[in-house]
Amino acid sequence: MNREEARNRAKELVAKMTVEEKASQLRYDSPAIDRLGVPAYNWWNEALHGVARAGTATMFPQAIALAAAFDEDLMKQVGEVIAEEGRAKYNEQAKRGDRDIYKGLTFWSPNVNIFRDPRWGRGHETYGEDPFLTGTLAVPFIKGIQGDGEYMKAAACAKHFAVHSGPEGERHFFDAKASKKDLEETYLPAFEACVKEGNVEAVMGAYNRTNGEPCCANKPLMVDLLRGKWGFKGHFVSDCWAIRDFHENHKVTATAEESVKLALEMGCDVNCGCTYQKMMNAYRAGLITEEQITESAVRLFTTRFLLGMFDKTEYDNIPFTVVECDEHQKVASRAAAESIVLLKNDGLLPLDKTKLKTIGVVGPNADSRIALQGNYHGTSSRFVTVLEGIEDKVEGSARVLYSEGCDLWKPNLSNLSDQDYPDRLSEVQTIADYSDVMVVVVGLDENLEGEEGDAGNQFASGDKVNLELPIPQRQLLNSVLACGKPTIVINMSGSSINLGVAQDKAAAVIQAWYPGAKGGRDVADILFGDVSPSGKLPVTFYKSADDLPDFKDYSMKNRTYRYFEGTPLYPFGYGLTYGKCSVKDVDVELVKDDKGEFAGAKVTATVVNEGKRDTDEVVQIYIKDTGFELAIPNPSLCGFKRVHLAAGEEKKVVVDINRKAFTSVDEEGVRDLFSKNFTIYAGTSQPDKRSEELTGVKCAAKDVQLL
Numbered sequence: 001m002n003r004e005e006a007r008n009r010a011k012e013l014v015a016k017m018t019v020e021e022k023a024s025q026l027r028y029d030s031p032a033i034d035r036l037g038v039p040a041y042n043w044w045n046e047a048l049h050g051v052a053r054a055g056t057a058t059m060f061p062q063a064i065a066l067a068a069a070f071d072e073d074l075m076k077q078v079g080e081v082i083a084e085e086g087r088a089k090y091n092e093q094a095k096r097g098d099r100d101i102y103k104g105l106t107f108w109s110p111n112v113n114i115f116r117d118p119r120w121g122r123g124h125e126t127y128g129e130d131p132f133l134t135g136t137l138a139v140p141f142i143k144g145i146q147g148d149g150e151y152m153k154a155a156a157c158a159k160h161f162a163v164h165s166g167p168e169g170e171r172h173f174f175d176a177k178a179s180k181k182d183l184e185e186t187y188l189p190a191f192e193a194c195v196k197e198g199n200v201e202a203v204m205g206a207y208n209r210t211n212g213e214p215c216c217a218n219k220p221l222m223v224d225l226l227r228g229k230w231g232f233k234g235h236f237v238s239d240c241w242a243i244r245d246f247h248e249n250h251k252v253t254a255t256a257e258e259s260v261k262l263a264l265e266m267g268c269d270v271n272c273g274c275t276y277q278k279m280m281n282a283y284r285a286g287l288i289t290e291e292q293i294t295e296s297a298v299r300l301f302t303t304r305f306l307l308g309m310f311d312k313t314e315y316d317n318i319p320f321t322v323v324e325c326d327e328h329q330k331v332a333s334r335a336a337a338e339s340i341v342l343l344k345n346d347g348l349l350p351l352d353k354t355k356l357k358t359i360g361v362v363g364p365n366a367d368s369r370i371a372l373q374g375n376y377h378g379t380s381s382r383f384v385t386v387l388e389g390i391e392d393k394v395e396g397s398a399r400v401l402y403s404e405g406c407d408l409w410k411p412n413l414s415n416l417s418d419q420d421y422p423d424r425l426s427e428v429q430t431i432a433d434y435s436d437v438m439v440v441v442v443g444l445d446e447n448l449e450g451e452e453g454d455a456g457n458q459f460a461s462g463d464k465v466n467l468e469l470p471i472p473q474r475q476l477l478n479s480v481l482a483c484g485k486p487t488i489v490i491n492m493s494g495s496s497i498n499l500g501v502a503q504d505k506a507a508a509v510i511q512a513w514y515p516g517a518k519g520g521r522d523v524a525d526i527l528f529g530d531v532s533p534s535g536k537l538p539v540t541f542y543k544s545a546d547d548l549p550d551f552k553d554y555s556m557k558n559r560t561y562r563y564f565e566g567t568p569l570y571p572f573g574y575g576l577t578y579g580k581c582s583v584k585d586v587d588v589e590l591v592k593d594d595k596g597e598f599a600g601a602k603v604t605a606t607v608v609n610e611g612k613r614d615t616d617e618v619v620q621i622y623i624k625d626t627g628f629e630l631a632i633p634n635p636s637l638c639g640f641k642r643v644h645l646a647a648g649e650e651k652k653v654v655v656d657i658n659r660k661a662f663t664s665v666d667e668e669g670v671r672d673l674f675s676k677n678f679t680i681y682a683g684t685s686q687p688d689k690r691s692e693e694l695t696g697v698k699c700a701a702k703d704v705q706l707l
Contacts, residue, residue: 001151001306003233009310010301013038019290022297023279026264028237028272029101030300040099041304043237043270047082047107047145047154048125048376049516050332054102056381057085058328061339062374063111064494065513067127067538068575069338070618071642072140078335079144081328082107083153087315088322105307107145108157108204108237109376110138112190113164115495115539116559119551120166121449121462124374124494124514128538129560129572131186132637132661135193142198151308152201153315158194159204160239162221163187163211167551168452169461172242173249175209178554180669185632186556192230201234201303205268207242214250216242217259217266227267235299238263241273257282264288269296324381329518336522338616338642341511342533342576343499343541344694348486348507350529350578351437358399360435360485361387362428363476364408365443365492372519374494375446375454380517386441386490389520393528401431405440409448409470423472425479432483439527440480440506442473443492445514466545467498474501481505490523496541500569511537532578532615534642536685541570561686562632573620573637573686574694580611581645583619586682586700590707591656598673598706600658605682605700607653609645618642619653621682622699623661627675631664635679635687655682662706676706 013036014022021033032040049066051057060066060078086105093103112134115123127134138158147153163176163183178187194200203226205216213219216238226232246252246259253259256275260282263271270276282288308315322328342349351359365371367387384392391400406423432438446454448470452461468474478501480487489502490510502509510533512523525531540561542548547566549558556563561572585606593599603621621639625631638661641653657680664674683699685691692698 001308003302003306006305007298007302009305010298013301014294014297017297019283019293020280022293023283025297025300026270026276026279026293028270042099042101042104043106044272045102045104045107046376047086047109048111049374050378051082051085051089052376052378054089055379056324057378058324058332059373059378059380059517060332061336061516061519062124062494062514063126064124064128064538065339065515066335067133067137068341068513068535069335070536070640071338072136074335074338075137076140076144077331079141081331083145083147084318085323085328086154087318088320091316091318092320106155106157106202106303108159110141110156110158111160112138112158112194113160114186114190116165116186116556117548117551118467118496118539118542119464119545121168121464122451123165124449125376129540130538130562130637131189133538135190138190138194139198142194142200146199146201149314151311151313151315152306155201155303155307157202157204157237158191158200160206161203161215161226162191162206163554164206164208164215166463168463171207171452172245175212176554177211179667181665181667182554182556184669184671185665195226195230195232201306202237203232203234204237204239205242207239207245209250214242214246214252216268217246217262219266222266235269235303236267237270238268238272243268243271243275244273257285257287261287264292264296269299332516333518333522336515336519337525337531339513339515339535340523340526340533341535341537343511343570344503344506344509345576346507348437348488349527351527353394353397353528356394356398356436358401358435359390359394360401360431360438361390361441362403362405362431362438362480363441364404364406364473365445366402366441367404368445370445370447371443371492372515372517373446374514375450382518384518384520386512386520386523389522389524390439390527392521393524401435403427403431406472406476408445408473410472423476425476428476428479429483432480432485435485438480438483438485438487439490440477440487441490441492442469442477443497444494449494464495467496467542469497477501488527496539498543498569499541500543503569529578532613533575534577534616534618536573536575536618537570538572540564540568540572543569562634562636564634567690570694571686571688571691574691576695577615577617578611578613579609579615579617579645579647581607581609581615581617581684582697583607583682583684583700586680586702588680588702588704590704598659600656600661601680601704603639603655603657603680603682605653605655606650607643607645608650609647612647614644614646616642616644617684619655619682620685621655621657621680622687623657624679625662625664625675625677626679627677628664630666631675635681637686673706678704680704
């Protein structure tokens, strides 16, 4: 069904409703209209990395981990699994009259905000710090969810529009001030891709204000840009209770009725919260018109018709048995394997279990199920922690000794020194004495970095106060490293952590993120060489928060790899493999469209694996405008492709670069071709000195001049 047909049917149905009935449908918990055969519908459902909060479902790695895979095909498969399981659940629940929250087909995912500062607690919900990577991964995820059938399989939602990345504790009254240049260059491109390329069905506004106007009633963003310049035809939803913030916290209105008026005028169609319960008050007071209510109701029923909620569809017979089926579990395992990033390896990895008698596994995340999950997660029927994955891998060949070692963190003791925690270090030291190799599993979980109101981090409402591991873990790590045994450090977090001590003293360092329900098995596969690591960092790992601007400053100056002026601990795009891969040559062919105008470039990179092990690798293409003084200061990612290379194999990889990659943005937010001179880089990391230092490999480069 096309949108025009769906909208016409929506108009016909809404025309039969009273104004009160129309108004009721703009709530997230829309009631039934029995006389018209309209069942109740709850718009609130989540699917950040699998169907969430709705019972059992396939649990993929957290979104930031999915980004680390740098794999468009994977993202589409993840979206397809979500839609398949979402439909299976919807079929059964609708059959039983269950129309409650988290039971619908409108998934409020993906989160395409830019992870501009590693202290932001919700950053692990995103695809990282780069707008190109974020948009490129979000589009296939959206297409996977929405499908290409006669009806939409499920509806995706790009959130949180548009300038939103902390601080969590102030989000209900905070004003994020962004320049026109930063908006166009960083904060908006991923949303534009979701709308124009992904045809995303919904967009969610953020809690905060952007440049003075609340994001759920922001004329420049919602009216002029989203529905105007971009031509968005779907529906707009508020973040939960964000409209209440208009009068209670932002103080841009005085009453709930005035907040209804402001939100509806700017095109917010459905209210997650309670403020739209005052809609009829606003209508009777003459603040809003029936036509405004009607238009939002039509948009919402257009979505419901596109989803086939009033018809028989090709999805009605999807059985419940697809939920957590073997095929879906294999996609989750692939995602975890591709996402894990090898940060350091002095040759210890992969482990040879035939040469090991005893392995020591210690740390608060070693046997933690919570650390597998991330936030906005579903329920798994089985979990495999890192400890269990290692135990299963060496069963019958080696002994595993385990100690939690210390608590994940200690509340209310933030001012104590590293020496003030007794924990279980003597047990850890004993295990080290008896072990051939030590595996230390540290990091955070969703209780320490997450959303305000959900997270247990009492210091910053889900945000981090710095980039350090909690003090008990620092003491644990130092104690193990001092024992002198070969040590592998595995960090499980959704954000940048200062792993400088591990980098200096450990034999190997792995970033495992929150790898999903059975992610411990995939970690073990990499530790023992059944899979070569191939993940790349979608964020910069800094040495210290002292290297960053103030958290509340939304200027991009000195933020993310594109603008950072210092030297990172681990750069964006960095990640090692068990192969020895490099790009040894790059060729650039400029491309014209049918009208003979410049349309982009075709980049051909010759990549070779000179190592002794087969591996996946990610070929990355970066571009630097060398002729425009206001261009982004550092090379920017403009293309990538995941490729499999057997030991000794050489391949030519072709990556298409679109015209937009060659454009820059001036101070007024105008994007154009301001220059004819560029350098194109191709490599397995970004072309910075730190990446060269860590990998020992330089990117291939080619200067290009536009005609």
